[in-house]
Amino acid sequence: MALLEVQELTIRFGGIVALDGVSFTVGEDDLVGLIGPNGAGKTTVFNVISRLYTPDRGSVRFSGHDLLKDRPAGIVRRGVARTFQNLQLFPHMTVMENVLVGTHSIGKSDVFSAALGLPQVVGEEHRLHERAWSILELLNLTGVARLVAGALPYGVQKRVDIARALASRPRLLLLDEPAAGLNPAEVEHLAELILEIRRFSNASVLLVEHHMALVMRICQRVVVLDFGKKIADGTPQEVQRDPAVIAAYLGETAEAH
Amino acid sequence: MHFDVQQIINGIAVGSIYGAVALALVLIFRSTGIINFAQGEMATFCTYIGWTFIVADRMPYWIGFTVALAFAFLLGVGIERVVIRPVERAPELAVVIVTLGLFTIFNSLSLGVWQSLPKPFPTPFKGGAIHVGNLFISRPHLGVLISSLVVMALIFAFFRFTKVGLAMRASTLNPTAARLMGVNVDRMLMLGWGLAAAVGGAAGIFTANLILLDPNMMGGVLIYAFAAAVLGGLTSPVGAVVGGLLVGVLESLAGTSSFIGSDLKTPVAFVVIVLVLLIRPAGLFGRTRVSRV
Numbered sequence: 001m002a003l004l005e006v007q008e009l010t011i012r013f014g015g016i017v018a019l020d021g022v023s024f025t026v027g028e029d030d031l032v033g034l035i036g037p038n039g040a041g042k043t044t045v046f047n048v049i050s051r052l053y054t055p056d057r058g059s060v061r062f063s064g065h066d067l068l069k070d071r072p073a074g075i076v077r078r079g080v081a082r083t084f085q086n087l088q089l090f091p092h093m094t095v096m097e098n099v100l101v102g103t104h105s106i107g108k109s110d111v112f113s114a115a116l117g118l119p120q121v122v123g124e125e126h127r128l129h130e131r132a133w134s135i136l137e138l139l140n141l142t143g144v145a146r147l148v149a150g151a152l153p154y155g156v157q158k159r160v161d162i163a164r165a166l167a168s169r170p171r172l173l174l175l176d177e178p179a180a181g182l183n184p185a186e187v188e189h190l191a192e193l194i195l196e197i198r199r200f201s202n203a204s205v206l207l208v209e210h211h212m213a214l215v216m217r218i219c220q221r222v223v224v225l226d227f228g229k230k231i232a233d234g235t236p237q238e239v240q241r242d243p244a245v246i247a248a249y250l251g252e253t254a255e256a257h
Numbered sequence: 258m259h260f261d262v263q264q265i266i267n268g269i270a271v272g273s274i275y276g277a278v279a280l281a282l283v284l285i286f287r288s289t290g291i292i293n294f295a296q297g298e299m300a301t302f303c304t305y306i307g308w309t310f311i312v313a314d315r316m317p318y319w320i321g322f323t324v325a326l327a328f329a330f331l332l333g334v335g336i337e338r339v340v341i342r343p344v345e346r347a348p349e350l351a352v353v354i355v356t357l358g359l360f361t362i363f364n365s366l367s368l369g370v371w372q373s374l375p376k377p378f379p380t381p382f383k384g385g386a387i388h389v390g391n392l393f394i395s396r397p398h399l400g401v402l403i404s405s406l407v408v409m410a411l412i413f414a415f416f417r418f419t420k421v422g423l424a425m426r427a428s429t430l431n432p433t434a435a436r437l438m439g440v441n442v443d444r445m446l447m448l449g450w451g452l453a454a455a456v457g458g459a460a461g462i463f464t465a466n467l468i469l470l471d472p473n474m475m476g477g478v479l480i481y482a483f484a485a486a487v488l489g490g491l492t493s494p495v496g497a498v499v500g501g502l503l504v505g506v507l508e509s510l511a512g513t514s515s516f517i518g519s520d521l522k523t524p525v526a527f528v529v530i531v532l533v534l535l536i537r538p539a540g541l542f543g544r545t546r547v548s549r550v
Contacts, residue, residue, distance in 0.1 A: 074439075089431070093427070093430065101423055101427040102438055
């Protein structure tokens with residue numbers, strides 16, 4: 001059984017069909033790329049999986065469980081964490097605090113015992129701090145741990161976003177355009193980082209990305225969307241040769257822009 | 258304006274109360290974007306609860322104080338859940354009207370249950386003034402100053418060092434992202450109202466320590482607390498506290514300077530605040546919203 005099963009997803013905004021019967025799966029220990037031209041519906045897929053949108057039709061199952069029954073705050077407890085295309089950090093908090101909020105879902109203690117500062121709560125907070133710190137080390141962020149996140153360079157903020165998502169100990173990590181806005185050296189580093197993250201966390205990764213070289217290099221499988229429909233699904237080599245994909249990216253009449 | 262260290266000391270003590278109420282206002286404003294006009298009347302009501310325990314039931318002062326604050330916390334939580342949440346998505350003006358409604362409800366409740374006759378409120382800080390050189394501070398003032406600083410420090414430590422405090426800040430800064438981290442944002446709002454009500458309640462009791470307890474006791478305090486919150490920048494808890502101390506000092510200096518006097522001290526304090534806001538519209542510690550165009 002696949003870890004994530006997306007079936008026949010359809011969602012309309014007014015008259016626009018943003019997703020039209022999209023189905024795909026992500027297996028255990030998989031690294032799947034989700035690509036397509038602008039407006040193809042990639043981020044919409046993410047927003048459905050993380051329950052920001054409710055689809056008109058279709059189902060999303062995560063290790064057998066119907067995700068559409070959960071509230072947004074419940075998704076992360078199932079083991080699904082995401083990053084954002086346009087950064088959604090907590091801008092006035094430090095990097096460390098951002099990552100600690102990411103651990104929120106794995107703490108067991110409830111609000112009231114935490115407010116009383118019971119010993120096991122203190123022990124748990126200590127463990128969460130250690131976890132947060134080890135993630136900061138992994139993402140090479142220990143040097144900025146005490147700095148306010150919103151004031152950092154864009155590329156660093158993107159890593160904080162990934163660190164925060166990773167902090168929840170996800171089984172599936174949704175990365176929304178992690179390479180957007182990065183310079184070539186940073187993209188090179190990102191590829192290594194994603195592979196390293198997988199070794200660290202054993203999480204499957206679903207990667208939305210425009211940077212083709214990155215996708216083709218690290219992904220095991222690639223799903224291609226165009227105008228809300230899936231047009232291809234296969235290995236990077238298969239997808240690159242697919243005439244429908246070539247047409248979608250270059251335009252059928254190959255108009256120059 | 259005659260610069261008088263003695264007046265500054267008195268102003269700081271009273272200003273710590275303004276700071277505490279301003280902090281309560283800011284806690285709610287940050288998370289819900291509204292000003293809780295009922296903050297002062299809720300505090301008065303909770304102070305009467307404290308009075309009932311301490312004076313009528315002869316409970317030790319600090320136990321009665323703690324029970325009153327716990328009551329205030331639950332009151333805040335209950336009000337958020339029952340009255341504020343249904344209008345959460347309503348226009349802001351509607352929510353403002355709801356808090357004005359709460360203002361009259363709690364004012365009438367205090368008046369109805371405990372009558373209008375001012376009541377002395379016991380203070381654990383008894384005795385004469387403490388002298389240092391030719392300066393002095395009365396023990397009640399010193400006690401109130403220290404207690405409100407302790408209450409505010411506890412609130413800051415809670416937000417800074419606890420997981421729940423962190424989750425509450427995250428909910429304020431970016432509710433959507435906080436939800437996706439598994440934070441129950443609705444519950445954090447409830448907690449925020451509870452904490453604000455508890456801080457307000459503490460300020461109510463401290464006010465009653467210095468003046469007599471009566472149903473309209475917090476009216477003046479709330480006005481100064483608004484001023485303090487705005488001066489500090491409305492979104493900044495630190496700003497609220499600093500704003501409160503500044504307003505207290507301004508009020509005290511204006512009230513005793515020979516050419517202003519106590520009748521005109523309020524307008525003068527506000528004129529100074531307006532001048533500050535002309536130069537820094539976002540307040541002393543406020544953040545100006547910068548949006549990408």
